[in-house]
Amino acid sequence: MSTTTKRAYNFNAGPSALPLEVLQKAQAELVDFQGTGMSVMELSHRSATFEAVHNEAIANLRKLFAVPDNYEIVFLQGGASLQFSMIPMNFLTEGKRANYVLTGSWSEKALKEAKFSGEAVASVSTKENKYKNIPTEVEVGENDAYVHITSNNTIYGTQWKTFPETGNVPLIADMSSDIMSKPVDISKFGMIYAGAQKNLGPSGVTVAIIRKDLLESANTNLPTMLKYDTFVANNSLYNTPPTFGIYMLGEVLKWIEAQGGLEQVAKNNEAKAALIYDAIDNSNGFYYGHAEEGSRSLMNITFRVADEELEKQFLKEAEEAGFVGLSGHRSVGGCRASTYNAVPTEACQALADFMKAFQAKHQ
Known part of the structure; x- marks a missing residue:
């Protein structure tokens, strides 16, 4: 297929540019995926054909991002914004506090949602400096359930170059706008989550990478769809997932591998x-x-x-x-x-x- 298609210079913040090669492959497979006579959007999410797509995407994400075996990978819906609520609901246990580092608008929104679930504080903020910088130090309390950061700030244009050390307190990162843009030492984190629509694929898919011990201590007294365990136990297929988005995410991962x-x-x-x-x-x-x-x-x-x-x-x-x-x-x-x-x-x-x-x- 020709690669001379006239393309805009797309600098959108999200949804954002997708690799042309991925779009062209999706175009070629749109009507008949792997000889099924159906689009991938028409496949049952319970079918062996789609499960293979789904599992390959998870496996490639684990390989490319060097995700250790003691972490689960799940695909969710609701964007990073739903994670702002799910994280404290699952991990902010009684008697603990959630520790947020404010470096921009999205971390502010994450903190706002956490306060509905319990004690949540901003231990460090660069707001007085108009969010022009990333803090050099992070305060970690003995009573912290977790420390939450936003690894890259789309609105203000700042990014963590080195991640903070939080000791025994799990570090949770919203990596929506820089996931898979560079190698990351996953072992530093209790959880990483990201909306796909910037570096991983189209909008509609959210990736969560969660350490197993954090899952084991999570709150279980929650509605089914708000428990991470639900998605772990069902390989992210408890309900109908965004099948086309997962297919596209898988193709983007293959493209990343092809880049080196x-x-x-x-x-x-x-x-x-x-x-x-x-x-x-x-x-x-x-x-x-x-x-x-x-x-x-x-x-x-x-x-x-x-x-x-x-x-x-x-x-x-x-x-x-x-x-x-x-x-x-x-x-x-x-x-x-x-x-x-x-x-x-x-x-x-x-x-x-x-x-x-x-x-x-x-x-």
């Missing part, structure tokens, strides 16, 4: 982000970034044009030139380029060139 695995993907992401950050840093103040240099995200590059009217013109001309999704989040404004795994180097180079040309024309 996470080590190569990480190098690609560093190179892509550097193209845009260099355009910002070498602009003599024409552009300036939101995040402090040591906390800059490789996934979401947030920046402003020094002149507000020129910023509006920049976004207008960028859209006309085929760049999609460059407006910053409505809560902070400005500009944002989301450079997830599937965003090609060519798109990042084109944006950097556009930024330099715009500056030359308007400075």
Whole structure:
């Protein structure tokens, strides 16, 4: 199939770019999947054909992300936002507190939901610094049920470079916007969760990687669909899962492996982000970034044009030139380029060139 399809320069924050090769394969298989005479969307989730797709996706995720055997992998629905509630419902046991590190809007929302289940506090926050940085230290209490962080902040453009040490207290991370963008030492975490719609596939699938001992001590007095054990015991097939989303996630994982695995993907992401950050840093103040240099995200590059009217013109001309999704989040404004795994180097180079040309024309 031709790979010369005209594609937008897609910098959307999520749902976001998917690999062209994956989309083309899905297109080719859409009507007749593996000779079944049915689309994968029409297959019963109880069928052997779909179970093979499902199990292969889990196995490939475990292999590529180097998930140890003492962790369960489950596919859920409801996005990361439902996890904001499920995590404290399952793991915030009586007499304990939940410890949240606030580095942006999504960690604020996670804390808000946790308070419905018990004592939940923000032990550290960078809000006073307008969420421009990642904290250098995290306070861990003896009575903490867990410590929760957001590994990458899509709105403010910050990212944890090294993860905090929390001792015997489980570290739980919302990795929705940087999962599978680089190798991670899974053993540092009690749980990792992520919506798929940024680096793993289409919206509708949520991945949770949970250490078995954490599951064993979880609260069991919960509705069936709000217990992680329900999904572990049924291989994520207790009810009808988002079958097409899981199929696509599986194909994205195969694509990551074909790129050379996470080590190569990480190098690609560093190179892509550097193209845009260099355009910002070498602009003599024409552009300036939101995040402090040591906390800059490789996934979401947030920046402003020094002149507000020129910023509006920049976004207008960028859209006309085929760049999609460059407006910053409505809560902070400005500009944002989301450079997830599937965003090609060519798109990042084109944006950097556009930024330099715009500056030359308007400075």
